[in-house]
Amino acid sequence: MRPGHGPNKVPARAHLLLLGLLSIGPARAESLVVSLSFNRLAVTSTYTGTSVAVFGAVERDGQAAARSGGYDVVVTIRGPRQSLTVREKEALGPVWVNRAQQKFAEVPSFLAVLSSRALPDLADEATRRRLRLGLSAIVAAPDLTLAAPVPDDPFREALLRLRRRERLFTETASGVRFLAPTVFRATAPLPATAPVGAYDVEVVLLAGGVPLARHEARFDLVKSGIEQGLADAARDWSLAYGLAVGALALISGWLASVIFRRD
Amino acid sequence: MQIYLPIAEMPVSVLVLIGLGAAVGFISGLFGIGGGFLMTPILIVMGIPPAVAVATQTAPIVASSTTSVLAALRRNALDLRLGLVLVLGGFAGTSLGVWFFAAMRRAGQLDLVITVAYVTLFTVVGGLMLTESVRGFWASRHGRARPARLGGDHAAYMAWPLRVRFPRSRLYASVIPILGLALFVGFAGAVLGIGGGFILVPALLYLMRVPTSVVVGTSQFQILCTSFVALVLHATQNQAVDVVLAVILIVGGVFGAQFGARAGRNLRSEYFRFLLAILVLAVGLRFAVELGLRPAEPFSIVVQEAR
Numbered sequence: 412m413r414p415g416h417g418p419n420k421v422p423a424r425a426h427l428l429l430l431g432l433l434s435i436g437p438a439r440a441e442s443l444v445v446s447l448s449f450n451r452l453a454v455t456s457t458y459t460g461t462s463v464a465v466f467g468a469v470e471r472d473g474q475a476a477a478r479s480g481g482y483d484v485v486v487t488i489r490g491p492r493q494s495l496t497v498r499e500k501e502a503l504g505p506v507w508v509n510r511a512q513q514k515f516a517e518v519p520s521f522l523a524v525l526s527s528r529a530l531p532d533l534a535d536e537a538t539r540r541r542l543r544l545g546l547s548a549i550v551a552a553p554d555l556t557l558a559a560p561v562p563d564d565p566f567r568e569a570l571l572r573l574r575r576r577e578r579l580f581t582e583t584a585s586g587v588r589f590l591a592p593t594v595f596r597a598t599a600p601l602p603a604t605a606p607v608g609a610y611d612v613e614v615v616l617l618a619g620g621v622p623l624a625r626h627e628a629r630f631d632l633v634k635s636g637i638e639q640g641l642a643d644a645a646r647d648w649s650l651a652y653g654l655a656v657g658a659l660a661l662i663s664g665w666l667a668s669v670i671f672r673r674d
Numbered sequence: 675m676q677i678y679l680p681i682a683e684m685p686v687s688v689l690v691l692i693g694l695g696a697a698v699g700f701i702s703g704l705f706g707i708g709g710g711f712l713m714t715p716i717l718i719v720m721g722i723p724p725a726v727a728v729a730t731q732t733a734p735i736v737a738s739s740t741t742s743v744l745a746a747l748r749r750n751a752l753d754l755r756l757g758l759v760l761v762l763g764g765f766a767g768t769s770l771g772v773w774f775f776a777a778m779r780r781a782g783q784l785d786l787v788i789t790v791a792y793v794t795l796f797t798v799v800g801g802l803m804l805t806e807s808v809r810g811f812w813a814s815r816h817g818r819a820r821p822a823r824l825g826g827d828h829a830a831y832m833a834w835p836l837r838v839r840f841p842r843s844r845l846y847a848s849v850i851p852i853l854g855l856a857l858f859v860g861f862a863g864a865v866l867g868i869g870g871g872f873i874l875v876p877a878l879l880y881l882m883r884v885p886t887s888v889v890v891g892t893s894q895f896q897i898l899c900t901s902f903v904a905l906v907l908h909a910t911q912n913q914a915v916d917v918v919l920a921v922i923l924i925v926g927g928v929f930g931a932q933f934g935a936r937a938g939r940n941l942r943s944e945y946f947r948f949l950l951a952i953l954v955l956a957v958g959l960r961f962a963v964e965l966g967l968r969p970a971e972p973f974s975i976v977v978q979e980a981r
Contacts, residue, residue, distance in 0.1 A: 456918075458678045459685050493977050498782055500972040506790075506965045509782050509974070520977075569973030603678070603685045604721070638680040645681055645913050653909025656917050657902050660733045660924060664740025667928040671741075 443626040444468045445614050453635035460603035463488070463630060465525075467614055469593040483526070483533040483617040484587045485544050486597045490521025490579075491608030497566045497573075513566035515556045520606050521579050522546060523599040525586025534620045542615060542622060546571060546582045578602050607632045681916035682726045688922060695734065695926020702738060702927070703934025705950045707871040709927065710735050711796075711957060714867040717919075726916050728867030729908035732901045733920035734927040735869045739898035741931065746891025753842035753892045756852070756884070760874075760896035763853035767860025768900050772907060775865050782976070789965050791866055795873070796958025803876060803951035810947070832882075843884045843892070852882065860900050869897040872954055 448464035465486050494516050501510040526533060530545040539548045549555075550571045551564075574580035579602070587597040609631050616624040634642055644652045676685045694716055702709030710731050717727035746752040778784045834848035855877050859870040874893040878884040884892070909915040938946065 454678060456678050457676065459676045495975055495977045496782065498974050498976065500969050500974070502968070506786075507967070507969055507972075508786050512782055514978075566973070569971075570975065573971070573973060573975050603676075606683055634680060638678060641680040641917055645909065645915065645917075649910045649913055650906070652917075653906040653915060656733055656909065656915050656920055657736060657905050659917070660736035660905070660920065661740050661902075663924045663928060664737040665744060667737070667932065668741045668744040671932045 440472055441616060441623045442470045443614055443616055443624045444470055445612070445626045445628050447612060447628055447630050449630060451631045451633060453633060454607055454638060455635055456638060458603060460601055460605070462598050462600040463610075463612075465597040465599070465612060465614065465628075467595050467597075467626075469595075469616060469624075471593070480619045481592070482589070482595075482623075483528065484589075484595050484597070485527075485530070485533070485615045485617070486523075486525040486587055486599070487543070487549075487613045487615075488521070488523040488525075488599050489519040489611045489613070490605055491519070491610070492517045493520045493606075494518070495570075497570050499565070499569070511566075513556060513564075515566075515570065516554075518555060518570070519549075520608075521601070521610070522549060522574070522581070523586075523601075524549075524582045525597040525599055526582075526584055527587040527589060527595065529584040530582075533617055534622075538620065538622065544615065546575070546580050577604065579605065601632070605632070607634055677918065677922075679722075679726075679916050679918050681730075681914065682722050682919060684721065686720065686722070686919070686922075691919075691922045692926040695923045696930035696933075699734075699738065699927035699930025699932075700934035700937070701930075701953070703931035703936075704938040705872075705934075705946070705953070707869070707875065707950075709738070709931075710863075710868040711792075711866065711872060713923070713927075715957075722919070723914075725912055725914040726919070729905070729912060729914035730916045730919045730923070731867050732905040732908060733915065734923040735901040736898060736905060737924045738927055738931050739869065739894045739901060741928070742894035743891065743898050746888075746894060749891070751888050751891040752895055753840055753884070753888045754895070755838075756840045756843050756845070756888075757892045757895040757899075759838070759849055759852050760856040760892070761899040763856025764860035764863075764896050764900040765903060766853075767857035767862075768864045768904055768907075770857070771861040771864025772904075772911070774861070785974075788866060789961050791862065792961040793958055793965060795862060795866075796954050797962065799873060799876060800951050800953075800955030800958050802880075803947060804955060806880070807947040807951055843882075843888050845882065845884060847882065855881070856896065859896075863897075863900060864904060869901055871897055872950070 445465060445467045448466075452461060452463075467484065469482055494514070495518055496512050496514050498509040498512040500507045502508075503510070524530075524545055526544075530539060534542070534544060539545050540551065543549045543552055550567050555567070571580060581599075583599075586599065587595050589595045609629055612628040612630065614626045614628070615622055616626075633639070675688045677688050678685045695713070698709040698713045698716070701707075701712065713734070714727050714731045717731065718724050722730075743752065774787075775784070778787045831851045832847040834850045836849050837846060838849050839846050855874070859874050859877075862868065862873065863870040871893055874896065875889055878889045878893060879886065905915060
């Protein structure tokens with residue numbers, strides 16, 4: 412469903428768009444109200460992944476005219492950052508060996524980009540790159556690695572390809588649905604392989620290819636109960652934990668020899 | 675039924691894992707080996723981080739070798755003195771292996787080292803065992819008994835200095851080759867996440883001429899001690915031991931091993947050696963193929979640290 416059409420005054424609209432672009436707070440015509448389906452989710456022993464819903468509404472101040480083309484929304488969910496190395500195998504004689512490599516300093520372990528329509532339709536490439544809208548724009552960002560950015564970097568492409576295959580990076584062109592002209596909802600599945608930690612949710616509002624407002628929220632995926640206790644023990648009392656697992660293994664072996672004793 | 679692993683931070687299917695553990699346990703019970711060399715690659719393929727897979731696999735090895743050692747003790751089939759010498763060498767090898775593991779991981783060549791090690795070790799050991807068992811088949815087919823081992827038929831390295839008597843193994847040999855063997859097995863075990871029974875058993879049999887009756891018990895004793903130390907080291911150094919995964923693997927492995935051991939008693943020893951040789955060779959060839967073929971995906975991602 413698209414937002415409604417209405418009378419609009421072209422010069423005023425251009426002026427408002429410029430303000431939105433420069434992100435000057437008080438004079439903004441539109442702002443976003445965003446709520447998540449949860450802010451903290453406990454990962455229990457039966458956890459097999461979940462999904463997070465993002466609800467949002469566009470608030471317009473009095474003078475703002477309705478947008479002729481309607482609104483577009485892009486929701487980007489970023490998982491905890493990790494530093495990683497991408498390596499490439501090359502033939503060295505008869506065997507295949509890791510040769511070239513590139514380090515990436517701050518890569519989200521999980522990325523979901525949801526938009527109200529296909530990204531190329533809602534903003535031009537320069538805007539998408541600048542605002543980091545879409546997986547390719549995020550992966551192509553210069554701050555991802557210390558190496559100087561080169562076009563069609565095979566390591567960045569490999570990072571994107573491998574993570575997409577693992578369903579840790581996803582892009583859904585129809586992931587944001589407008590329930591009413593100014594009310595939208597987006598639902599992103601979180602696979603069980605998405606790590607625990609802090610997740611950033613960034614919501615960007617656009618109209619006619621121009622960004623109007625931006626809102627950030629976050630939620631936490633935390634281990635709970637026994638899982639958290641075991642993880643804490645493994646980290647804080649590692650020697651006792653190791654000895655306990657060893658004792659457990661010894662006792663299991665002894666029990667088996669008693670149960671299955673044949674003489 | 676899915677359960678979430680607290681250290682590996684991923685859910686796994688309990689039934690699938692218990693089934694796999696039982697299958698590997700069956701094979702390990704059948705052949706009297708740890709089975710780590712089968713289970714560790716399976717865990718990695720399932721998506722469990724390699725560090726967690728290698729570290730946690732030590733727990734079921736401890737459990738199964740405890741059972742074997744207790745059984746050997748009851749049958750008086752354990753040479754404690756030889757076992758202690760092996761443990762000594764094994765500890766040195768394990769520490770060396772852990773250090774080498776870390777160095778290769780830093781250099782980004784851990785995959786290569788593990789693959790090359792699997793290929794050479796498994797094809798060589800498997801090939802030797804296969805030759806040996808085929809020769810045995812051939813001899814029995816032609817009605818000739820295999821030449822019995824002669825008392826004085828000892829290799830030259832047995833006469834090196836520092837000779838020690840191992841009465842239980844009817845062995846009077848230098849400790850240097852024994853320590854060297856244990857060092858090598860401990861090293862390979864730490865690098866490959868295996869107990870090393872499949873190397874130690876044939877080496878004790880063929881190279882050291884230890885009687886068959888004490889070989890399995892003694893090698894299991896060495897594996898129990900080194901695996902226990904490796905387990906505690908992995909827990910303190912890497913915090914990579916997942917207790918939930920360990921329990922699942924132990925449960926599957928313990929039951930599988932009992933049925934395997936039962937099946938093993940109905941297996942003639944020539945077939946037994948032949949099948950074990952085929953198994954070891956097959957694992958080696960599988961890694962050789964991986965090393966030589968153009969990979970479908972030449973790129974790989976390694977996560978250094980999460981923050």
